[in-house]
Amino acid sequence: MIKKEEQQALIDLANEARRRAYVPYSNYPVGAALRTKSGRLYTGVNVENAAYPQTMCAERVAIFKAVSEGEMEFEVIAVVTNNGGSPCGGCRQVMAEFGLDALVLLADGAGALQKVMTVSELLPEAFTPKHLQNG
Numbered sequence: 001m002i003k004k005e006e007q008q009a010l011i012d013l014a015n016e017a018r019r020r021a022y023v024p025y026s027n028y029p030v031g032a033a034l035r036t037k038s039g040r041l042y043t044g045v046n047v048e049n050a051a052y053p054q055t056m057c058a059e060r061v062a063i064f065k066a067v068s069e070g071e072m073e074f075e076v077i078a079v080v081t082n083n084g085g086s087p088c089g090g091c092r093q094v095m096a097e098f099g100l101d102a103l104v105l106l107a108d109g110a111g112a113l114q115k116v117m118t119v120s121e122l123l124p125e126a127f128t129p130k131h132l133q134n135g
């Protein structure tokens with residue numbers, strides 16, 4: 001369980017990271033902050049590219065940073081955008097890979113929590129590693 005103050009601290013961390021978003025094309029900065037079950041914190045921002053499809057979302061940056069440090073069990077991820085926008089389909093799929101029960105906190109640019117949901121709520125009927133075990 002994550003307490004209200006901890007939720008806000010994670011949102012604030014994501015919002016602070018968001019200042020480092022590299023968004024010369026969309027001007028839509030996104031910040032993410034991920035807390036693992038072991039209590040470690042990883043932030044991410046969107047990083048755009050002149051070759052547009054090479055852009056990487058903030059959520060995936062945070063998740064890939066965690067996984068590359070050997071952390072694969074996530075408790076909660078906060079995502080901050082100007083307007084409380086929701087994670088894209090690709091990020092939902094990447095979240096689902098590492099657990100459907102993690103909480104997702106969506107907040108706006110003022111750091112106000114807009115929505116709380118689980119990964120399974122964000123991506124119902126997810127395709128997960130389990131499907132490959134008896135395929």
Ligand code: THU
Pocket residue numbers: 023026028030045046047048055056057058059086087088091
């Ligand atoms: N973006 C994210 O960082 N996360 C999402 O889940 C949605 C989209 C970024 C990608 C791009 O840099 C900008 O937002 C506009 O699509």
